[in-house]
Amino acid sequence: MAELQVEICGVKLKNPVIAASGTFGFGREYNEVYDISVLGGISTKGMTVEPRLGNPVPRIAEGKSVILNAVGLQNPSADYFIKNDLAFLKSKGIAIIANVAGKTLDDYGAICAKLDGLVDFVELNISCPNVKAGGMAFGIKPESIAEVTRVSKSSLKKTPLMVKLSPNVESIPLNAQAAQKGGADCISLINTLTGMAIDLEKRKPVIANNTGGVSGAGIKPVALRMVYEAAHSVDIPVIGMGGITSGTDALEFMLAGARAVQVGTANFTDVNAMPRIIAEMNAWLDSHGVKDINEIVNTLKLN
Amino acid sequence: MKDLKATVKSNERIAENIYSLTVTLPESAGEIHGGQFVNISTGDSSHLLRRPLGVAKVEGNDVTVCYQIKGSGTQNLATLSSGASVNILLPLGNGFNISGYKNVAVIGGGVGVFPLVATVREHCKNINFYTYVGFRNKSAVCLLDELEKSKTLTVVTDDGSYGKKGNAVEAFFADAANVKADAIIACGPPVMLKVLKTEMQKRNVKTPCLVSLEERMGCGLGACLVCVCKKHDGQNARVCKDGPVFDIDEVEL
Numbered sequence A: 001m002a003e004l005q006v007e008i009c010g011v012k013l014k015n016p017v018i019a020a021s022g023t024f025g026f027g028r029e030y031n032e033v034y035d036i037s038v039l040g041g042i043s044t045k046g047m048t049v050e051p052r053l054g055n056p057v058p059r060i061a062e063g064k065s066v067i068l069n070a071v072g073l074q075n076p077s078a079d080y081f082i083k084n085d086l087a088f089l090k091s092k093g094i095a096i097i098a099n100v101a102g103k104t105l106d107d108y109g110a111i112c113a114k115l116d117g118l119v120d121f122v123e124l125n126i127s128c129p130n131v132k133a134g135g136m137a138f139g140i141k142p143e144s145i146a147e148v149t150r151v152s153k154s155s156l157k158k159t160p161l162m163v164k165l166s167p168n169v170e171s172i173p174l175n176a177q178a179a180q181k182g183g184a185d186c187i188s189l190i191n192t193l194t195g196m197a198i199d200l201e202k203r204k205p206v207i208a209n210n211t212g213g214v215s216g217a218g219i220k221p222v223a224l225r226m227v228y229e230a231a232h233s234v235d236i237p238v239i240g241m242g243g244i245t246s247g248t249d250a251l252e253f254m255l256a257g258a259r260a261v262q263v264g265t266a267n268f269t270d271v272n273a274m275p276r277i278i279a280e281m282n283a284w285l286d287s288h289g290v291k292d293i294n295e296i297v298n299t300l301k302l303n
Numbered sequence B: 001m002k003d004l005k006a007t008v009k010s011n012e013r014i015a016e017n018i019y020s021l022t023v024t025l026p027e028s029a030g031e032i033h034g035g036q037f038v039n040i041s042t043g044d045s046s047h048l049l050r051r052p053l054g055v056a057k058v059e060g061n062d063v064t065v066c067y068q069i070k071g072s073g074t075q076n077l078a079t080l081s082s083g084a085s086v087n088i089l090l091p092l093g094n095g096f097n098i099s100g101y102k103n104v105a106v107i108g109g110g111v112g113v114f115p116l117v118a119t120v121r122e123h124c125k126n127i128n129f130y131t132y133v134g135f136r137n138k139s140a141v142c143l144l145d146e147l148e149k150s151k152t153l154t155v156v157t158d159d160g161s162y163g164k165k166g167n168a169v170e171a172f173f174a175d176a177a178n179v180k181a182d183a184i185i186a187c188g189p190p191v192m193l194k195v196l197k198t199e200m201q202k203r204n205v206k207t208p209c210l211v212s213l214e215e216r217m218g219c220g221l222g223a224c225l226v227c228v229c230k231k232h233d234g235q236n237a238r239v240c241k242d243g244p245v246f247d248i249d250e251v252e253l
């Protein structure tokens, strides 16, 4: 048994495997299949100040080794989460990451203020490609990333701030640095890549929103490159995700510089994906004589 | 709810483009009711999503689903032969809760017939079923032997090549005067359910009616909010978790 515990911004995670936002709800449903206290953490469904109904259906489509989604931030509001789901997640003893989005800078400030001190991290979704009012406008350019980060950080006196970067941008290094400059305590990436699936017979996009965010196994090479770039352009911790389906995938992200990983779409293919990934990471570390997972973080040797 | 590695027992063509797949579970998945569904892997690892299919039959640890070949997932499912293994998450959703009723009308169209089969099998000892099923044409007709457990069984086809020409909703209303159903259950294409709802309103039929909906799914267990339908109260419901069976008056069709 290798040591799997990691520490990010002073928060201890029993292992580096975190459920990715939007694929795991608030944990209750998966907890009917396995006890989610085995996880390192959970990033909640993206929340807003007000409840939202999200986009029309269909909200999902499939491509080869990828899926596309455009849920459009359906959520019951941060207040509802605090009242109804927070205690359940706390009882599980896993790191709780509140994923949040907003229309305006004030929204980001307000939702961060609500959650300050209640959760282990606030993860700023400034990269949702599926709603106009999903923060995407803030997530493209370094200047606006720094600004939304600053506003959010000023509402967070106790809880560390994680800024989730979009891959649909010009420069990951510049955007990562902008988040750091704005006061981010750590960075997560990647959110989904904007894509389209077409129904030839209907001559229409499959998804009602026309475009959707691409995720799943097929995006892993892009995600690895971006995580590597981010980890090598900032000093704050980086949490990596995008197409992770196995323990070795997760370890590749850690080699590229991630201190922890998030797993999303793989939960749909295999409900037990995350417990399996944790076991597979352990097995690889054991078979390679690595005693502590932290030893492999950021040890990629470039050619 | 369990995710199990099941073994294909049989996978046979039962009508044009329609297959019946029976898998043996390695252990019991608990009680499974008619109207509940499974989320099954296609056997092709480039498909990251499982396919939701209604349970058509349960016998011990053998579970049967019937599917129409639509796209690449069901195409791949059809290539699986006995002995192959599939991952199957089950049972999912709520199912038809009709215990307590005595006379139930069953309306099924196309692939919507399959989940109704399990319901008829489950309750036929205690409930009189008046069943109306519609298929495209003669070559699509299947599973009638299973539905024979109904008190009456009416089969119609779009082109009249088997039974009368027409659809299942018409067949039901044509018979409605003779049948005193205290509940209606229905499963079929969206337009069929819509017509059923409009006709019930037009004819002022107040019989409780449960319909099973279809929507594209991600997780299949209520976490991702991909599969929603609209309710008349303005809220969304998850087809996979709050459904797939809803009161016809509750949801927008």
Ligand SMILES: Cc1cc2nc3c(=O)[nH]c(=O)nc-3n(C[C@H](O)[C@H](O)[C@H](O)COP(=O)(O)OP(=O)(O)OC[C@H]3O[C@@H](n4cnc5c(N)ncnc54)[C@H](O)[C@@H]3O)c2cc1C
Binding pocket: A061, A062, B037, B049, B050, B051, B052, B053, B054, B055, B065, B066, B067, B068, B069, B070, B071, B072, B073, B074, B075, B111, B114, B115, B213, B214, B215, B216, B217, B244
């Ligand atoms: C609760 C439920 C029960 C169902 N029961 C049955 C059944 O008993 N027999 C049967 O033949 N079909 C049933 N369906 C429909 C069946 O799920 C689809 O026909 C099937 O998923 C198509 O997969 P494909 O790969 O062949 O098609 P593709 O179009 O290649 O599939 C692409 C993606 O879209 C999804 N998709 C496509 N059509 C549908 C649809 N109509 N409903 C939901 N998802 C869809 C697929 O699951 C997949 O994720 C049911 C659907 C639901 C939601």
Ligand SMILES: Cc1cc2nc3c(=O)[nH]c(=O)nc-3n(C[C@H](O)[C@H](O)[C@H](O)COP(=O)(O)O)c2cc1C
Binding pocket: A020, A021, A022, A023, A045, A046, A047, A069, A071, A073, A099, A125, A128, A164, A190, A191, A192, A214, A215, A216, A217, A219, A241, A242, A243, A244, A262, A263, A264, A265, A266, B218, B224, B226
């Ligand atoms: C159905 C679905 C919903 C998502 N919702 C959110 C969300 O609300 N907020 C967010 O920051 N990311 C959301 N994401 C993005 C994921 O958290 C993750 O960044 C992305 O899917 C890449 O990881 P993966 O390939 O492991 O899925 C969603 C992804 C999916 C598939």
Ligand code: FES
Binding pocket: B216, B217, B218, B219, B220, B221, B222, B223, B224, B225, B226, B227, B228, B238, B239, B240, B241
């Ligand atoms: S498919 Fe995920 S909530 Fe229904």
